[in-house]
Every structure is written in structure tokens, then in C-alpha cells.
Amino acid sequence: MKTIYQMMSLLFFMLVLSLPALKYLTEEPKSHSTIENRALASLPDLPLNFDQLTSARNDFEAYLKDHFGFKDSIIKRINGINYFLYKETTSKRVSIGKNGYLYLNSHGNDNKNAILKSVCNVTTPTEATLKKMKSGLNRFIDHHQTKGIETAITIIPTKSKIYPEFLPNMEGHWCDNTHPTWIDEFISDLNNSQLIYPLALFKAWKTEFDVFLPKRFHWNGKTPYKMAQKILKHWNIEQTLFPSSSIEPIKSDLNNHLAGLAFFDTTTKYSYLDEKMTRCRNADCITGFKSHYERGVVQQYKRNTDNSLTLLILSDSFGPGITRQLPIGFSEVVSVDLNHLQKNEEKAFIKWIVKKVKPSHMLYVMHDGGIIWQSLRLNRMLSKVE
Structure with missing residues (x-):
């Protein structure tokens, strides 16, 4: 009898081991x-x-x-265990804080917490780097202003600056809000009226609504909408479109870092369905775009309005959130995420896109965690164009 049980156990064990292979053989x-x-x-x-x-x-x-075989199921269950038991993800680029708050801590897996350390004053750039950054921001504004284009740069404070209290313990200690950071002082020293840094505004809004949703590190809903209104006010442009709004679910940024799991937040969605507006989101929106920016995607909004104002937005990943809101004051909005623009494309692209769109206004959107890289790129880009 013992031998029979042993044989049955062995057969069962062999069957379990063969299941992935059987799964593979029975599927396309x-x-x-x-x-x-x-x-x-x-x-x-x-x-x-x-x-x-x-x-x-x-x-x-x-x-x-x-x-x-069963790889997807295994990934889903491992990620579920990591998140629900240990509040961890397989990505080193995000941190899960108190109450499930999600934070982007770096742009790469090889430099964990690089964004948080920079934003929260743990690491600071050298004086030489700060000088180049200052040059890049000012040159971008001055270069296009002299061409008759109303130009501004908005630097979006990231979630760790607004909600440091929900960061994990160590990171929360870094992001103590009692003292100005090097970013705050750098922007203040620039003293450029065309540079918009809404840190105080975001902190004030925090008492009224979620400036950043708990499970997203990009902005959504009320924040980019109200920021669009502020930008119109900055340029003395009248808001001519007042969209209706509703509360709807939105996918969490966490979904991109926990394969197989689905998380949602609720956000305020602004609807433009009643407007005679055309929307396009691919490289074919503007003829010739792909030949100047191979991996780029462009968004374009057009609507009938009494003004003939055209806005060109160049941005990092925070650009799309505000792009869809800015038609409230412009007849045309063209937005390009520059994250995939290669160095050898920079000079030709920046000259071409400005000439192609012929904007009356130009806005560069970046978040404070990317201010070093974005400013240095502007300095490099403008040195090639001027």
C-alpha cells in the first residue's frame, strides 16, 4: 500500500511539473x-x-x-502578494507610502529615489550646473519672445512636495516642508515673470481637493484644469469655454508597475463633447512630424472661437494632463511630449515645429523632478538654434 501511495504522489508531482508545458502546447x-x-x-x-x-x-x-505556461497567472499572484502583504512593487521607480499613496521616486531602476532626493534637497546640483540651467530657461523664453511669441515655462511641483506626510518614513524625513529647497531658491533667484511655479497655489488647493490623486503621481482632474485657468490669466486671455464635469474612475499609475493588477482612483473629468472641437492624437496630425521626431506623438485640438490664438506646448509627461484643458482659451492647441526626442533631432525639430505651427503663445511644461535634465536640454537646444 505504501508503494502505491508513493507512486501516486510521484505521478501527481510529475503531472504538476508538466502542467506549464501542457498549457503551452494547447495554446497559440x-x-x-x-x-x-x-x-x-x-x-x-x-x-x-x-x-x-x-x-x-x-x-x-x-x-x-x-x-x-501560466506565466501571466504567476506574475499576477506574485504582484498581488507583494502589494497587499508588503506594499511593494517590482519596480524600483515607484514608492508606496502611507494609506496607499503612490510616488514616482526616479526615472530609472538604476538610481532609486533620485527624484525624491533632488526635490527634497538631499542632493543638489553644482554651481556650474545651476548656471547652465538658468541659461537654458531664460534663453528659451527670450529666444521665442523676440520672435513675437508670448512664451512661458511652468514647473509643476511633484506629489512629494505637496503630500510629504504620506511618504514612507525615510523619504518623509527627507521631504520635510519647513525649509525652502534648492529648487525653490533657484526659481526665486531667476526672478523671471514668465516662469510659473505654483507651489504655494498647490498647497492652498490641497485644503480644497486632491491636488494629486492617491494612486497617481501624474496630475488629473481639477488641478490641471485650474492650472489652465491660471495660465490664461497670466497671459490675460479670456476663458471662452466652460465645460461640464463629472466624477469618473481613472486608472492608477500603479497599474504600469504591478502587472496583472488593476487599481483605480476617482477624478473630475471635464467634458467638451458639446463643443465643435476636433481632436487628433498621433504623428499624422501634423504633416511631416514623423520625419523630424521619429518616436514622437503630437496632440492637436481645434475649435471654432472668436480669437485666433494658437498655443504650442512642449513638455515632459506632465504636458498631456493640461493640454486637454487649454482649449478653454485657444482656438488651437498643439502639444508635443519631448521625452523621446533624440539629441540629433533637437535643432531641426524645434525650428521646424515653431515654423510649422506658427503659435501666438508657447508653453514649456516640466515637473520639478526633471528640472535639471529639462533645463540643460533647453540650454543645449537653444545653443544649436540661436
Whole structure:
């Protein structure tokens, strides 16, 4: 009897081990993973000679890892355990704080907390870097102002500056709000009336509504809408469009860092459905765009209005949030996220897009966590254009 139980246990164990292979054999191989949101390795060809053997082995290994049976289910459950038990994600770029508040701590996995350390004054740039940053911001404004384009830069305070109390303990200690940071002092010293830094405004709004939603580190809802109103006021432009609003669910930024899980917040959504507005969001919106910015995406809003004002927005990932709100004062809004613009494209693109759009107004949107990189790029970009 003992031998029978042992055999049954062995057979059961072998069956369990074979399940992933059986799952793979009974399914059509996928080319894209919905859970991981990426392309999967394709089945490589058999090696024809010894030289191809090493690369073929690596290709087969990548293919088997991507098409392992029940992989999606395993990823989903591991991520669920990490989040619900340990409040962790598989990404080093985000931090989960108190009450489930989500923060972006860096732009790369190899430099954890780089954004938080910069924004919260743990690390500061050198004087030489600050000088180049100052040059970049001022040159961008001055260069386009002299061409008759009303130009401004808005620097968006990130979530850690507004909600430091929900950061994890160590990061919360960094982001003590009692003293000005180097960013605050740097912007104050610039003393440029065309540079908009709404830190005090965001802190005041915080008492009225969620400036940043708990499970998002990008802005949504009321904040970019009210910021759009502030920008119109800065330029003395009348708001001519008053959209209706409703409370609706919105996907959390956390979904991009916890494959297989779905989280939502609720936000205020502004509706422009009743307006005669055309919207376009792809590289084909503007003829010739792709030849100047290969990996770029452009957004374009047009509507019938008494004014003929055209706004060009250049931005980081915070641009899209306010782009959809700014038609409240412009007949046309064109917005380009510059995150994928290559160095060899910079000079030609900036000259081309300004000439193509012919804006009456120009706005550069960046968040404070990217102020060093964005300012240095502006300095480099303008040195090529001027």
C-alpha cells in the first residue's frame, strides 16, 4: 500500500511539473503580453552552424521564459502578494507610502529615489550646473519672445512636495516642508515673470481637493484644469469655454508597475463633447512630424472661437494632463511630449515645429523632478538654434 501511495504522489508531482508545458502546447503562442504590456520573444530558427549556436541558445531561452505556461497567472499572484502583504512593487521607480499613496521616486531602476532626493534637497546640483540651467530657461523664453511669441515655462511641483506626510518614513524625513529647497531658491533667484511655479497655489488647493490623486503621481482632474485657468490669466486671455464635469474612475499609475493588477482612483473629468472641437492624437496630425521626431506623438485640438490664438506646448509627461484643458482659451492647441526626442533631432525639430505651427503663445511644461535634465536640454537646444 505504501508503494502505491508513493507512486501516486510521484505521478501527481510529475503531472504538476508538466502542467506549464501542457498549457503551452494547447495554446497559440502570443506575440504580445497584455499583463506586461510588451512584445514577447518569437520562436527562433534552428541554428545552421556552430557560430549561430550561442545566439540561438539565448534566443530559445528568452522564448521559453516569455511563453512559460501560466506565466501571466504567476506574475499576477506574485504582484498581488507583494502589494497587499508588503506594499511593494517590482519596480524600483515607484514608492508606496502611507494609506496607499503612490510616488514616482526616479526615472530609472538604476538610481532609486533620485527624484525624491533632488526635490527634497538631499542632493543638489553644482554651481556650474545651476548656471547652465538658468541659461537654458531664460534663453528659451527670450529666444521665442523676440520672435513675437508670448512664451512661458511652468514647473509643476511633484506629489512629494505637496503630500510629504504620506511618504514612507525615510523619504518623509527627507521631504520635510519647513525649509525652502534648492529648487525653490533657484526659481526665486531667476526672478523671471514668465516662469510659473505654483507651489504655494498647490498647497492652498490641497485644503480644497486632491491636488494629486492617491494612486497617481501624474496630475488629473481639477488641478490641471485650474492650472489652465491660471495660465490664461497670466497671459490675460479670456476663458471662452466652460465645460461640464463629472466624477469618473481613472486608472492608477500603479497599474504600469504591478502587472496583472488593476487599481483605480476617482477624478473630475471635464467634458467638451458639446463643443465643435476636433481632436487628433498621433504623428499624422501634423504633416511631416514623423520625419523630424521619429518616436514622437503630437496632440492637436481645434475649435471654432472668436480669437485666433494658437498655443504650442512642449513638455515632459506632465504636458498631456493640461493640454486637454487649454482649449478653454485657444482656438488651437498643439502639444508635443519631448521625452523621446533624440539629441540629433533637437535643432531641426524645434525650428521646424515653431515654423510649422506658427503659435501666438508657447508653453514649456516640466515637473520639478526633471528640472535639471529639462533645463540643460533647453540650454543645449537653444545653443544649436540661436
